[in-house]
Amino acid sequence: MQMNQEQIRAFEPRSTIFQLKGQLVEMNYSKSTIDRLNSVWRNFIQYWDDHPQLEFCIQTIQEFISFRYGCELGDRDKAHNVRRAMNMLWDFAWHHQVFKQSSLNSRKFSTEYRDAFEGFLLHLIQCGYSEGSVRTFRSRLFQFEDYLFNNKIFNLDNLTSECLNEYSKTLGSFSPKTVVRKLRLLQHLLQFAYENGFIAEPLSPIIPKLRIPRNLQLPTVFTKEEVNALLAAVDRSNPLGKRDYAILMLAAGLGLRVSDIIGMTFDEIDWSKKLLSIVQQKTGKLVELPLTDGIGWAIIDYLQNGRPESECDHVFVKHCAPYDVLTPSMYRTVQKYLQKAGIKGPVGKPAGMHAFRHSLASAML
Structure with missing residues (x-):
């Protein structure tokens, strides 16, 4: 089922969202999930009413998100909820279908496929x-x-x-x-x-062979002053702060990917030579990087005064039982310290760990 141009111009969000919510109930979505999605849809209805000349298209959705949410750094959960709600509305309006998201840990492919x-x-x-x-x-x-x-x-x-x-x-x-x-x-x-x-x-x-233009979306890059301000916003008087500070120092100082930082083990650090020897998880290549005094002391402070007792051989661990290896995502961490430092990221551009480590490369150019 497809929308033609006449249907796009005649799109009525209230009736479409009402039908969509009914479909979600039939698909056993929880009330709390539907309520979170509906909070975004209510804002979209208000935006739609305030702009009667609009057509329902991707540009309108993007403009709504930028207008209503784009100036807020927010956290990843909120940004994900907004995108999920609007993608779901678009799919339902165009195809009258809901492409359900499932946990990869529990879901299996059907016998047919x-x-x-x-x-x-x-x-x-x-x-x-x-x-x-x-x-x-x-x-x-x-x-x-x-x-x-x-x-x-x-x-x-x-x-x-x-x-x-x-x-x-x-x-x-x-x-x-x-x-x-x-x-x-x-x-x-x-x-x-x-x-x-x-x-x-x-x-x-x-399938058409499309190419991604070079520099289509460059990562957000922080200035040297912003990097220093973000690091200064970390409270190093508590164990979590010591851990976050050491991780951020490795990202900003050496440009390491978060997966390589989280995956770092004790035997990859040569304290006598002040050297890190890491096999990159993405490329599988061995890289050797100098362990500067600032980074070294940040790691030592965490190990001596912040890291919980754990048999895990990874340097950085969770600070709640069972104290094993961290999940390889630091988006919320960067967002938290950006907010504490009063740094606002560009509207519509990512401002997470990927951008933070790229700031080193930018400073070296």
Whole structure:
């Protein structure tokens, strides 16, 4: 079911959202989740009423998010909830479908697609893709599987060029970079499926070969003054502050990815030579970096005065039982200290750990 141009101009958010909420109830979404989504939709209705000349399109959604939420740093949960709500409204208005999100830890592929999808992911692992990349690919395959079931396609061999073109239209609310990556994964999946007998006809050439323009979205880069202000905002009088400070020093001082910092073990630190020897998780390459005095003392302060007792061989651990390795995400941490330091990130651009470590490269240019 598609919206034509007349339907786009005649879009009425109240009735659409009412139907959407009914659909979510039927799909057993919790009341708390529906309430969180509805808080965004209420704001959109107000925005829509205040701008009667608008059409319901991606640009309108982006302008609404920028107007209502873009000037607030917020935390990742809130930003995710806003994007999720508006993507869901867009999908429902265009396709009258809800592409349900599921926990990757508990969800499994359906029997109809399990052999093809699991075989494809195993193939990617054998090709050298990292665990994190394969986890992302799995999530995207779940979304594609949802689309297939919603359109009553229960076998890959029943795929048609029309079906694939319709699926590409559901990606309209994503950034160009995400669209390219989703279509590229689908192209590889179809090539694998053809070569391994899951489909009879080669469908991968149907998927358009798009390219991501260079510098399409450069990471937010903090100035030297902002980096210093953020570091100064960390309260190093408590254990968590000592841990956060050491992690931020490694990111800003050495440009390390958060996955490499979180994955750092004691045997990768040579205190006598003041040297870090780390195998990068993304590339698998060994890198050796100097352990400067500032970074070294920050780590020592954490180890001696902040780190809880733990048998974990990783330097940085959780500060609640069972005190094992940290989850590789520091977005909230950076956001917290940005707010404490009074630093406002550019509207619509990321301001997390990725941006923080890129500030080092910018300062070196």
